[in-house]
Every structure is written in structure tokens, then in C-alpha cells.
Amino acid sequence: MSEIPKAYEPRSVESKWYQFWLEHKCFIADPARVSEKRPAYSIVIPPPNVTGVLTLGHVLNNTVQDILARKARMDGKEVLWLPGTDHAGIATQTVVERTLKKAGEIKHRNDLGREKLLEKIWEWKEKHDGIIIQQLKRLGASCDWTRERFTMDPEYSRCVQKVFVDLYKKGLIYRGKRMVNWCPASLTALSDEEVVMKQQNGLLYYFRVEVAEDAGTFLTIATTRPETIPGDTAVAVNPRDPRYAQFIGKHVIRPLPAELPREQKLIPIIGDEHVDFEFGTGVLKVTPAHDKADFEIYQRLCEKIFKKNENDLLPDIRGPIEVIKADGTMSEAAGADLSGLDRFKARKVAGEKLAELGLLEREERYTNNVGFSERADVPVEPRLSEQWFLQYPSKSESRAVAAEGQMKFFPERWAKVYDHWMANLQDWCISRQLWWGHRIPVWTKIYRNELEMPEAIREAILHDAECSVSGLAGRSSYVRSERTVAETWTVWAATYFDEEAAALGRLGFTQDPDVLDTWFSAWLWPFATMGWTGNPETDSKNPELTAFYPTTDLVTGPDIIFFWVARMIMAGYEYTGQMPFRNVYFTGIIRDKQGRKMSKSLGNSPDPLDLIDTYGADALRFGVMRSAPLGQDVLFDEQHVELGRNFCNKLWNACRFRQMQGGETEGEIDPALLTSDDKWILLKLDLAIREISNSLLEYKFNEAAQALYRFFWSEFCDWYLEASKAVFFGNDLARKANTSSVLDFVLSNTLRLFHPFLPFITEELWRGLGYNEDLPTDQGGETIMFARWPQPFGDDFKGHYGLDESIVRFVDAKYELVSQGRNLRREGNISSSKKVTFVLKPAQELSADEAQVLKILLHAERLDIDSEFRPRKGTPAVRSPLGELYLPLEGLIDIAAEKGRLNKELSKIDAEIEKVKQKLGNPAFAQKVPPAVLEEHQHRLSEWEAKRKRVHDSLGALGES
């Protein structure tokens, strides 16, 4: 610190030290250095969207990780914080498509075609690549950037393919026509986790249908979706419902499409236990193509129904009828009135049509939950389609590890949420109708008969097994087949070998057009980023994996506990046989100060980079951490960051004060010269070290930040620094040097305690004050990053410097006297700048040095120590265990007001005394309470009584005047 600006200026300091750390390879992990004495510590970053920008959520998340990583380095561990980015399938492709459409380059992605669009997305990726990484660097993130990974790196993609093929081989991945959540905006299937339920205000339409066999008899059906009536293939009632049981087996006339002839409108009335008597009218329309529950009914009963229909009545209804197309518009099957309309428009029109036909009984306002696409924010459409599904692997180990506590969740309650989800696992729809992502490594071809097949494939089909299509050793595909009507064979071949893919191509096989859900690559993150190959022999020799896997901590948001955390655990067990991380820390969710989620559309999401520019990265980090309790959402307020800045400035100036005193850096501390204030601050430091270390151990970062704040500001600056001025303003060189040494000792410890939270300013001050100078390079000599984490004082240390609790009592009493003395000024309306003389009538011997401290702290021009002092009547005074302190100024005190104040205080004290007395007076209390508590209460009583006497005396002194 050659120049000492009055205020801390973060900008140049931050870039300077970040550069320094990079140049000195401080963030690079070396598995070769890991040993018993130097254990490994590792975290993998939750990979942000490669084209994304930093949000406050990232700030919270990555600050926590950085604190953990930096603390671990100071604990002497070999630290790997592995960074990277995610290709974020839907989000990225949507953004690029939208941009191209806006620019008028395309109307639809088909205008470009798959290859061209992918080129555009890669261009986009290259252009935005690294933005968020640069932003993380601004924040101070100490990631090992040499190991940065991207989910679509070639090696990573290979891992994804290998895992797919392996799960396919194991029969856990299958393809099937199922009811899936379809997003009509993104035109892709979604997993259950990507659907969020939202309450919607809609209408419940009650309409009548005539029973075909009993002309003139009508059933009334309640529905929220009349537009799907043309897709109804049955009407269901509960067989135990006496109102309707008699109708089972008969038919109703479906009102829409209106133009169909009567015989094509007949649909059966079926019985199904699923139907709720209570709801609506107890009659349910069954639309198997557009409702999950209806599809299940259809599956349960279709055989029965349609067998019966063979020779029976007339309907030409053989299965689900698709009336809503992929893009959310009505199909031709919906009939002339609805065809081509948007599904919501069609709802209105269908209602009107029913009314027109005289079949609409009534409409009721109705609130229900509708699934929305999380990403596109439109209602999802349950839709039948061919998709790939995964039955989760390694379920039981994955569930047990959290339930039995080998893996710890912070806060713990998330373990329950996780367990509940694991207990009710549904198969995962992993295919997406997108182009940006990992294309499903399955090739397919239809053969008319077995003879057309190459021999290798025919053999494989017979044994349902592996074969080499390319004929190359060690290159294979895994083949499955399905024999359909007319002796036709559909053959699927899954492989991760390029040679095989090429060979399949030559045979006329085509690759599945779909890509995998982004999370299907993200769930491999903890080991795929470390060079995992899936070959046990190779992997056991991989130094990264052996040293750093399983990782130590995972830090993420609870919103992706199922998307990511749970799936990583299962993938971890399946592919490494181990849990992927030992501890999972869930941050809160950042909201604005009104409690709303941060969102672009609300515009309530401040840009962290602006905040860093305005206040500094350390300020942002500290502000966020100080207000982010474990397990609670964080209501963000820019004032928190301002507080962080102010705090950094305070730290800066305290160090500036030290520097202005000059002298030797970190000189020897002479126990004989220690003042009571020195001992007090050393004891407070010891407490702070304990408190902060424990808080960090329990992942209670806001507690640690608050403890740091309190110790540094309220103890060190407010009292110790001020008291030290008594020495520095004096002439005793030896005492000055000793006080400097204590200051250095406390500051060097404080800077280290602060470093995980405030990496930049602590480095600047560490080097600026020269605390690095006598240390070995790898223990703080080069950078504070590797300085030893402060340890609580041992008994030897405390004995040597005479640090015991009696000091604390004395010093606390001293500071209490000072506060009261300062209050006298206020009560007397004496301006802070006015020079005054205090007189102390001491209750015990007080050294000249202590008197000097009192004088300085009181901002007194003079402090007379006079045990014979006889104040004039009416002299304002306070009485403390150290003695009576007078402010002998005549006429400046409003006696009546002072009396009022003292009386108020007296009644407060009386109330306290009453409370304690009541407790002590209770015979049960004395009997049952532990002795320490009893003693404490007695002590408290005598203190209050002593206080009462002092106030009473003061009042008396006033009253006699």
C-alpha cells in the first residue's frame, strides 16, 4: 500500500489480484499433491447455460462454493473446483430460433434444416461462450479454469452415448408410444419435472348426451375441455354408482363433430372405478388421445370395448382420436367447426356449438390446476407420442444413501423431499424433439424379411445381443428388433462407435432424429468432467478420479433437486459405484424485496455486474452472504450490497490506521506490556475464531459473516482501535511498538478469517501491510489464499499472555462506564465537539494508563481522578462498579428531564428486580434448577440491586439541589 486512498477502490485491486492468482496457478488442482497430510477437497460447479449471463442466483451459489474452496485451501487441502457450462437444449435452441426469426432470416427452423440450424447455434455458442465464465471471474471464483468442461465437448458427448447404450443394453431404456407432456410452443416432449402446475380460472361446461338405446334419456357430463369432445371414445361411470350402473354397455351419441352421421357418433358407456361419484355429475368423458387418466382407462378397457364392438353396434372408433395437433391447433378429426382453430379458441367455439345444439345445460366458473411448460410458459398438452424412456438405475442405493445419512443434505429437510421423490419414481422421458443436444445414438431400419438382413444383424436379432456391423474388432452395436405385421422387421441398433454408425449408415439405417434431455448429460457431470471412460481399468488409473471423486460438496438450488441432484446420485452409483458427493448444500432462492422471484419480465433482477462495478465484488459477496441464512430464500435488496461496501471500507480504513502508526511489522508481543484492552481484544479474537470456524463447519455462512461483522466493527473498531489511541497518542515507544504488534496480530488473523468472503481486499491488505513477508511461499508468503486458517488459542498461549476472563469483566465495566459518561453529554445537551472535563471518583485503584484510555474514549479534554471529590449538589453523574463519574458543568443540565430519565430507569430496574425476585422466591425454583443457574440468578439480582442503588444515589444528588 504505497498510496493510501481514504476510501477503498475495488476496481483496480480486483483485476490486479485475480490476474496474479491466475499467473501463479493458485487455482490449479494437482492430484499428485494429494496425500494423507494433504487431503483432497473437490466441488463441481453446477454448470450454467453456456450462452447465459450471470444472475444473482449464480452469485449466491458461486460465492458459497468459493468460500468453501478458499477455506479448504487455507485448511491445507488440495482443492479442485471444477468449472464448466451446459448446452441447455431447449433454452438455447429457442433463443437462437427466435433471434433468426426476428432478423427475418427464417420463418421456421425447417427453412434452414438441421445441419444449418446447428451451425447457427454453434456460432451463437462461440459468440456467447465465456461471457458467464468471465463474469464468474469478476466475482472472484477460484475455479480451476484449466479443467473447464462443456457438456457437448467430444469426450463428454462420448460419455453420454456410452451411458445411453449401456442403459439400452440393460433394458432400462425403451421406446414406446405413451402419453407425454407436450409443449405446443417448443414442439417437444417434456419430462414431468419440466411441468409446473398453475391455478387457472376457467369454466366447467355441463352438456347432455342422449343414450342411444333409450331415446329421450340423457346423461349430463361436466368438462373443462369441450373442444376435446370430438376425441371422446367412451363415456365412463363408476360401476358402483346406482344412478348410472344400468347404462354400462349401452351407448351415447357424441354431439361433436356435429356433421357426422348418427352411427359414427355412437360411443360406449363403460364402467371404471376411477370415476368419482362426487365430482361434476359422476359421468366422465374419455378422451384417450389428450388426457393421461383417460388414456389409462382406455388401456384398461379398450380390449373389452372393441371386442364387443366387432359385431355389435356400429362405431368406427378403434382407438384414440387425435383432435389437437402438435402445434396446439385442432385437427380435421375435430370436425368442420373446430378444425384449424387454436385449442383455446376451439374451446369457446365448442361451447357455443353445444349451446346451439341445445345440449349445453350450464357453464360454471371453475378453478383448476393446469400444467404449464416451465420454459415456454404455455399449458402443456398431454399427447400420445413415440418417445424414449428411462427406468432409473441404482434406485435403492441412491435412496438409502440419503435416508441413512451417509450423504448429508443442508438443510436436512430436503432429504425428506428427496426420499419422497425417490419412493415414487416415474420413468423419465428422455427424448426431445430438438436439434441442439446429444442426438440419440440409435439407428433404425425396416426389413421386409429376415433374408434382407446382413448376417451379423440377423444373428444378433436371434440372440437379442451385441454384434459388430462394421466387422471391426472391438467395435460393436447393440441390436433390438420388433416384428410387426406382414413379416416386417424393425431393427434398432445402438452404438457409440463412429465406425459402427458409419457402417449402419451404409446399410441404409437412419439415426433417430431426437436429442436427449439436457439433464441426461448433466447427470453425469461429477465424473464425466473428470475423464471417466466407463472402462474400470482405465478409470482406476485416472488420477483426477482417484483423487477427487467422490466430490466433497455440491452447492445448488433446491429447484433442481429432482432434475439434477437425484439423477446425479443414481448415475454416480450406476457408473462409479459410489455417491458422487458427500454433502449437498441447498441455497435459498433469490427474490426481490417484495418476495417475488427474480425474472426478466418483471425487470426486478439487477445485473450483478453493475453491482460489482458500483460496489465491488467483495461487497456483493459479503452483502449476499450476510443476508442468506441456510434454508431460507433471500430477499435481495441493494442495501445489502451497500452494507458490504461500507464494511470493506471500514476494513480498509482500520488497516490504514495501522499503517499510519508505522513501525515494525508483526513485532514480538511482550506480555508484560499488554494493556487490559490488548488482552480483551485477544480474547474476543479467540472467540471469533471459534465462532466463525464452527459456523463454516455447519455451512452457516450468514452466521459466520455476521460474527465477522460484529467482531470487526463492534469490538475491534469501536473499542479496541479507539482505546489503542491512548497509547499511540502518547510518547512511550516501547508501548507503542507493543500495541502495533497486537494490532498486527489481530489484523493478520482477521484478514485470514475474512479471506473466503472477501478475497480481493484481504489480499490487497495482506500484502500491503506486509503480513506475507515472513511466511513460507506456500503458507501465505505469496498469497493470503494459502495462509493458515486461524486456530483458537491454546491454554499455553493464553497463559503466556495472561488472558483470562477477569480481564473481560474489567474491560466491559470500563466500556460501560464510558458509554454512560458519553450519555451524560447527551443528557446535558452538550455538543459532541464541546471540550469537557470529567471527574472520576474511583472505587478501586486505577492506573494512569487506564485513566488515559478512559479520557480518550470519553472524548474528554481532561479527566481528573479524585477519590476525595465532593461534587456540588446537582452535578450530573453516573455510578459504575469502577467508580462515580461526574460531569461538573453548571447550569447545563435540565434537572427535571434528568430526574425523569433516572426515574424511568429506576422503574425499569425495579421491574427486572421484581422478575428475578419472583423466580428466586419460588420454592420449586431453588429445588429444581441447576446450581449454576441459581447462582447466576442470585448474581443477577445483586447486580440489579447495586445498579438500583447507583441510580437512586444519582437521583438523590439531584433532588437535594
Add this chain to the structure above:
RNA sequence: GCGCGCUUAGCUCAGUGGUAGAGCAUUACCUUCACACGGUAGGGGUCGCAGGUUCGAAACCUGCAGCGCGCACCA
């Protein structure tokens, strides 16, 4: 419907059996030689409600209310 969490000063939140706390905001005074991004001293709370356990409850138990979040195929 089930589960979880929250309710403490004007605001945001700590505080899990023993004297109600912090930051911000607020009032008054102060540009005093580390810091006005500062200092000093104040004011402000029947700890959501009602019971219970206990010598003692903001904390533990029960019930209720309000808010929030998960999970769930009521059309």
C-alpha cells in the same frame, strides 16, 4: 387432499429451555488527526392466536389462523 416451511422492532431477518438481538430505516448531536461508505447517544417488540408441559417457553407439545413452497390423474 397429503407433506414441508414461515409468522420476533417500521422493513429484512438471527435467536431451539434461563436478563428479547442484528442490519437497514428513524431521532438528536458531531465534519474530533483510520473511516460521513463515518462517530456518539437514544427511541422502538404483550416474539401470529389459544391451550398444555416446565421452577422457568420466543424456543418444546397440541389445536387454530394467515402466508409461501413442494407432491398428487378429480374430468
